[in-house]
Amino acid sequence: MTVHSFRDSCLIHGGPIHTMADDRSQAEAVLIKDGVIDYVGSLREARRRAPKDTASVNLKGRTALPGFIESHTHPFAFGKALEQVDCRHCRSIDDIVAALRERAEATPEGEWVLGCTYDDMLLAERRHPTRQDLDRVSERHPILLMHISVHAAAVNTQALRIAGVTADTPDPGDGRLEREADGTPNGVLWEWAQKLFTRHLPAPTADDMRRQLRNASNQYIAAGVTSAVEAALGLAGGGTLEADAAALAAQEPWLPLRLGVAITHPLWQELKAGSGPGLEWGGDPQRSRPLAVKLFQDGSIQLGTAALREPYYRQSEDARHHLIWAQTELMSFVQEAHTAGWQVWTHANGDYAIDSVINAYATVGGNGTARRLRHRIEHCQLANDEQLDRIAQLGLGVSFFAAHVWQWGDRHRDVFIGPERASRMDPLRSAQRRGIRFGLHNDTPVTPIDPLLSISTAATRLTSSGEQLGEDETVSVRHALRAMTLDSAWLAHEENEKGSLEVGKLGDVVILGADPLEVSPDEIRRIPVEATLVGGTPVYLRQNGGGIYD
Ligand SMILES: [Zn+2]
Structure with a gap:
């Protein structure tokens, strides 16, 4: 399966179908025609509308959801x-x-x-x-x-x-x-x-880029991901070749999943000046498109390079100097992209860096333009209440690394930031209460692609040692699912195309071995992905492809 037409028609039925269209909606059947959802509702009506050669996808009790959207990941x-x-x-x-x-x-x-x-x-x-x-x-x-x-x-x-x-x-x-x-x-x-x-490594070739991107894509679809958003195009050392490969994915159907990219600021400037494929990629933007300009304002807590307001837990060193850019520089970069009409994403883990990023967005965001462009804070790990208030007020988006609690929670509590701050890291419920729309991510290759672990952790706040860290910041499984689908689409201005199973949206579906809304939240991370459909076409089938077609 190397060429993906995204053009088959299929009728999904036979198990719970959570459309994520609104709070409770479930459907008996979904009909996908020419890659797009044609009907959602009763099986009888779906059958009546289906063309003769429509493939019948029988869930046999398994669960269908909109395909997962990794809102911040690094396929390159x-x-x-x-x-x-x-x-x-x-x-x-x-x-x-x-x-x-x-x-x-x-x-x-x-x-x-x-x-x-x-x-x-x-x-x-x-x-x-x-x-x-x-x-x-x-x-x-x-x-x-x-x-x-x-x-x-x-x-x-x-x-x-x-x-x-x-x-x-x-x-x-x-x-x-x-x-x-x-x-x-x-x-x-x-x-x-x-x-x-x-810069001394052998220069990668266009073939290297394509091979690596395709190999990565195969792992995303096996995890139920139908859209992956590259959060730092240009950072993998390929320069404009990375942009060429991403642009080529819009032109020709050689990638099994949909790609969006946030372009690191220096590469964005190069492309804007006409290098590589430039910033207008044409082709089919639903396969691959540039989305945003990416900036970094600090590093990571577990490396001691995040910029914190208060010292790290086990060291008294003042951590505020870890800001990557002086405020005036950050503001000029944000202003430049904002004025050009681009969404800006800025990486900020520590609360001191988050202050800096909010201030930069607030400066350019007069007249609600920050809200319109949905500027984002990436990770936003130690955002406090006052910062979340400002994020809500400005209408910013956030992509949280929720599984961070699982991966690093124990060490954050015991070594890096102490129990009090660790119990509030990745403050999902506080963000939800304020109406902030957020996505979840694994930041792969930082951690393996695992949307179900993100959902599980968002709902349980369990660390890998089995301890709960900050129960107050759990969200419901339903809200975690929404963060992994519809709200991740919103973060990329794509909520009218994907993120829920509704008529007119793309036929991107994940089929799971169990219903995440029925099993205990801690079990969600063990649910197998049975199949992944992009535009109605099966791009991943577990166990040699058996079992979903009648
Ligand atoms: Zn990242």
Whole structure:
């Protein structure tokens, strides 16, 4: 199944169909014609309207929902990571060395060995690997190992040599080189200091981009995702080639899912000036389209690079200096994109960074224009009540990393921000109470694509150790489902096209092995995805494709 026509007609029936159109609506049948929902209602009427050759999708008791929309994810970086050494499961620096060595032994001398997704907090040593650690892998291969957050990385001595980075190299404006006593970089890189090295990697080709994007897409559809929004086009090192691949997905049907992209600010400027495919992609915008300009205003809490109003829990260092841009700079970027009529997304985890972003949006957002463009705050992890009030007032959108509670909740509570702030991280219910529309995301490859874990965690606030963290911020399963579908569509100005099963919308559907509204919220994360339909066409079928057609 390499060409996806999105043009078949099919009739879905035989189990609960939650349309997400409003609070309670359920339908007996959904008819999709030419990729678009033609009818929602009774099975009898759907059958009457169906063309003769309509495929009959029989749920046999399974549950259908609008396809999941990952409102903030990184298919380009993920596709690339799939080809690197995955260090997610390493529990010591020795584990990392062993994993990378296996790859180095199979790699010609002098070529780069690339690894990803190590987590310093899960290593016995509780630190980042240094160049000396990575020199144990190989001194003949340059090595670049990305942290799970992508906001830090580690390199070996050979990589420093190739990049010409020495004790005399100053820190770049948007990053930092960790150093030994005499000033020699120790191999640990913070924020975008990694660019000093990524620019020496072999230039990716257009074929690489397409292959990686397609490989990533296959994983999204297997998780029930029908639309993935790339939250930082240009960050995976492909530059305008990333834009070319995304634009090509609008022109030709080679991707099995729908793509939207937020373009990192420097790449957006390049495209605006006419590089690559520019900013007008034509083709079929429902397959792939540019959506927004992406900015970053801090890093991540688990790396200690988020900008907080109060110090981190286990250290007294003033964390406010972690803002990436001075306020005037951030404002000028926001103003530039806003004036050009573009939606702006800004990454902000800490409350100090969130203040900065709200202030920037408030400045440009006179006369309700911020509301009209739906400027967004990405992650918005430590937003407090007063900030949520302002977000609601300005009509901003938020994409929350709800499964963060599961992935990092225990460590946030015990190490990084303490029990009080951790119980309020990702404040979904406080946002819902104020009428803020939000989506949920896994930020893949930071964590695996798992919308059902996001929904589960939003409803339970359980951490991976099984403890509940901040019951007051749970939302109902129904609201979590809405965040994963209709409200994620809203965040991309696409709520009239997708996000619910209603006449005239795209026939994007996920079929689940159990009904998330019937099982206990903690069980939701274990529900299997049985099938994924994009425009009525099955793009993913579990277990070799059996079982959904009559
Ligand atoms: Zn991200």
